[in-house]
């Protein structure tokens with residue numbers, strides 16, 4: 001007899017689900033610490049888990065890797081948005097003036113279509129990866145070539161692109177807040193809005209994004225982008241979204257105000273998207289950073305999705321930093337589990353990850369309680385109040401971990417017992433405020449030096 005793999009999987013899933021529920025019920029009955037809550041039907045892929053909150057989960061794809069079975073298998077299973085990593089760039093799509101070449105980009109678009117995924121177009125106008133004929137132009141000739149390029153490529157893909165990175169990386173690094181001094185910039189400061197107008201005319205239904213790096217927290221560069229978006233909105237220049245590339249490593253970690261920065265752009269009336277996420281590192285530190293980024297997106301209504309910049313570590317533009325969610329063999333990393341768990345609201349998937357050798361590290365906890373921060377500046381430092389709110393069950397105890405920005409330290413705390421003063425500081429209930437009724441809340445606070453925390457804290461609880 002042959003086994004239908006789909007039916008076989010279904011039977012196995014429901015049996016496992018039964019086990020999970022039984023264990024959970026037993027835990028509640030004895031009142032032991034429980035950090036999981038919510039449904040036992042948490043989705044088991046990045047795409048499905050993101051879809052549960054109306055978001056997408058994407059990856060950058062290289063056309064030449066589509067013949068790699070492991071790569072293709074993960075792509076098909078996990079992702080609901082696809083960004084061509086290089087294939088839609090100017091050097092790839094218009095290698096000679098007015099001679100367009102779409103073969104590789106088209107392969108990626110058909111792959112996306114065949115798996116029911118959408119496409120982020122990347123990138124119409126950029127100072128890098130310009131074909132040599134572009135590099136030899138300037139002034140009006142370059143401006144017109146750029147506008148023609150935007151029009152032709154956006155027209156070719158009209159109706160097939162969820163969002164275009166119309167302009168990429170047009171601002172300078174450092175504290176100047178100035179535009180990057182590129183050949184495109186030298187055609188006149190209005191080149192960015194001209195590109196956006198051309199893109200809108202060519203594909204009225206694509207969302208039009210400005211995309212950049214080192215704009216992930218509040219700084220001179222992101223302030224300059226913010227001012228541009230605000231100006232575009234006030235003058236009716238068509239812009240719908242801002243992409244935050246989010247390439248992180250030890251020198252450039254996830255900023256403490258990452259979520260707040262996404263939110264301030266969202267408040268301008270644009271969608272925000274995490275467009276090229278990768279975080280160098282390994283193990284728990286990497287997994288925690290991925291969870292923070294994921295949670296930040298979930299906490300910002302206008303953050304509609306996350307794209308990681310490649311599938312396996314070996315596919316990355318900086319492979320030696322092992323910055324992605326799958327290792328070189330295509331095995332899920334701890335970072336993968338942490339992203340999935342965060343997308344599922346802190347709930348473990350109802351079926352275990354299917355990749356052999358997948359790590360079984362406990363996910364960040366959550367669900368039984370939530371914690372929110374409010375900060376006030378005080379005496380050169382800050383005072384933070386944290387509100388702990390119980391979910392649908394009463395709590396008999398709780399603890400909250402607040403991650404402080406680097407350089408910040410807790411100097412005193414009240415209505416809680418704290419452990420540690422820097423980095424991830426844990427606050428457990430005091431003897432008198434551990435009990436919280438279902439849906440009720442309690443507050444504690446602390447005072448500190450340095451920059452106030454802004455990341456939504458992780459809350460765990462005992463029920464009963």
Ligand code: G2I
Pocket residue numbers: 085086128129168213245276317
């Ligand atoms: O640099 C990381 C990303 C920063 N934001 C914009 C993205 O478009 C950029 O992606 C990277 C690609 O991941 C690389 O794959 O952009 C690089 C070029 O700026 C890409 O590297 C290029 C190599 O430099 C070329 O030598 C190579 O021919 O990839 C090309 C195609 O494999």
